[in-house]
Amino acid sequence: MVSGLHTRGQDRRDSNVRRDGRALSRRAYAAAASVPDPEIPVLTVADLGILRSVEIEDGVAVARLTPTYSGCPATLAIELAVEAALREAGFEPRIERVLSPAWTTDWITEGGRAKLAAYGIAPPQRASNSVRALFGEVQVACPKCGSGETERISEFGSTPCKALYRCTACREPFDYFKCL
Amino acid sequence: MAVAAEIDRATLTTFLLRLADDHLILGHRLSEWCGHAPLLEEDLAMPNMALDLIGQARALYQYAGEVEGRGRGEDDFAYLRREREYLNCLMVERPNGDFAHTMLRQFWFAAFMHPWWEAIAKGSDATLAAIAEKAVKESAYHIRHAGEWVIRLGDGTEESARRMAGAVEALAPYVGELFESDAVTLAIAEAGIAPEPMTVRSAFDRTVAQVFSEAMLELPEPTWPQGGGRAGRHTEAMGYLLAELQHMQRTYPGAVW
Numbered sequence: 001m002v003s004g005l006h007t008r009g010q011d012r013r014d015s016n017v018r019r020d021g022r023a024l025s026r027r028a029y030a031a032a033a034s035v036p037d038p039e040i041p042v043l044t045v046a047d048l049g050i051l052r053s054v055e056i057e058d059g060v061a062v063a064r065l066t067p068t069y070s071g072c073p074a075t076l077a078i079e080l081a082v083e084a085a086l087r088e089a090g091f092e093p094r095i096e097r098v099l100s101p102a103w104t105t106d107w108i109t110e111g112g113r114a115k116l117a118a119y120g121i122a123p124p125q126r127a128s129n130s131v132r133a134l135f136g137e138v139q140v141a142c143p144k145c146g147s148g149e150t151e152r153i154s155e156f157g158s159t160p161c162k163a164l165y166r167c168t169a170c171r172e173p174f175d176y177f178k179c180l
Numbered sequence: 181m182a183v184a185a186e187i188d189r190a191t192l193t194t195f196l197l198r199l200a201d202d203h204l205i206l207g208h209r210l211s212e213w214c215g216h217a218p219l220l221e222e223d224l225a226m227p228n229m230a231l232d233l234i235g236q237a238r239a240l241y242q243y244a245g246e247v248e249g250r251g252r253g254e255d256d257f258a259y260l261r262r263e264r265e266y267l268n269c270l271m272v273e274r275p276n277g278d279f280a281h282t283m284l285r286q287f288w289f290a291a292f293m294h295p296w297w298e299a300i301a302k303g304s305d306a307t308l309a310a311i312a313e314k315a316v317k318e319s320a321y322h323i324r325h326a327g328e329w330v331i332r333l334g335d336g337t338e339e340s341a342r343r344m345a346g347a348v349e350a351l352a353p354y355v356g357e358l359f360e361s362d363a364v365t366l367a368i369a370e371a372g373i374a375p376e377p378m379t380v381r382s383a384f385d386r387t388v389a390q391v392f393s394e395a396m397l398e399l400p401e402p403t404w405p406q407g408g409g410r411a412g413r414h415t416e417a418m419g420y421l422l423a424e425l426q427h428m429q430r431t432y433p434g435a436v437w
Binding site (some may be wrong): 067069070071072073099100101102103153154155156157158160164178179180 | 221224225228229230231232233234235236238239306307309310311313314315317318321324325
């Protein structure tokens with residue numbers, strides 16, 4: 001009897017701890033997920049698909065992030081910003097850089113793609129591993145007027161992730177987020 | 181960290197440093213063009229490619245530091261070694277020369293690395309494979325960009341064609357070293373981490389033949405290959421390069437941003 005009660009109480013406490021743990025992890029994830037990209041501030045780390053997980057481990061909020069382009073100078077800034085956001089939300093943060101599996105532009109969410117287009121940056125083509133997409137032999141739609149009549153001005157743009165394009169219909173130049 | 185069990189740490193460290201040094205030194209060379217390029221798009225393109233290369237080098241140095249396990253980090257490797265401890269191939273340290281030299285060097289190096297990265301991405305070392313998976317795509321952009329310039333200059337004016345042919349003649353002796361084999365590459369291949377560089381020679385030759393034929397360029401005559409970089413023996417250009425690359429850390433040891 002007594003031991004049965006004890007067990008039920010123990011179970012309840014364990015399940016409370018688990019539920020609290022999950023709630024805490026979710027709150028930590030939400031805090032980390034809202035951090036914007038320093039170079040394209042309309043996108044959050046969650047939109048970019050680089051926030052792999054946030055879990056509470058031994059009282060520490062461990063955020064696992066994947067770098068984007070090898071040469072992206074924002075990688076460290078993003079890690080520091082996520083660390084600060086977790087600390088702000090009351091967590092003891094730790095950042096882990098996860099290389100594998102390697103990030104690709106396919107991980108940018110649908111919401112992220114829509115935000116990019118609204119911001120004036122043409123989102124990357126899907127299927128980053130297709131040679132056609134990599135080599136740019138695809139139609140990039142103008143994010144301003146939607147026309148497919150566009151041309152590449154420069155393979156490399158203002159950041160490692162972008163190329164420069166021009167719309168021949170509305171004459172506006174724009175950035176294209178390159179496939180990777 | 182998933183280091184393939186069949187390889188000893190010293191060998192893997194050496195292999196990683198060779199790759200990292202190739203990318204750091206070539207990235208440094210490209211960065212020398214920043215602010216000096218013949219047109220704005222190129223002033224964006226060359227530092228962009230340099231960022232890719234230096235970013236790849238950083239990931240490789242960090243991993244080399246973990247594998248070596250002696251507390252050395254990326255800055256120690258990049259800035260605080262002596263010339264003879266750098267293991268890059270000689271091609272990447274050759275001076276920029278004119279735009280034809282720079283673009284041909286970039287094209288040849290990318291045409292070599294692209295198929296090799298592809299193979300390394302399928303290799304047995306998970307960390308290196310993840311670095312390779314992105315580098316494959318980044319090097320594809322480099323092949324296309326530099327290849328377009330090889331074609332434009334080779335099949336351009338009399339002057340540009342003469343300069344591109346001069347670059348082919350000057351850099352041809354450094355191609356062979358890319359494919360060199362030794363005890364390190366052999367052990368790495370046996371561990372399934374990366375195939376011997378020679379295995380991507382046919383892919384390299386195909387890419388080069390295709391671009392050279394469009395560029396109306398003659399493939400170089402076989403020449404006596406220059407080598408020694410993988411053992412730390414460099415050309416006279418390397419010391420000057422390192423003087424600039426290492427200046428800040430040598431002047432203010434331990435300086436951080």
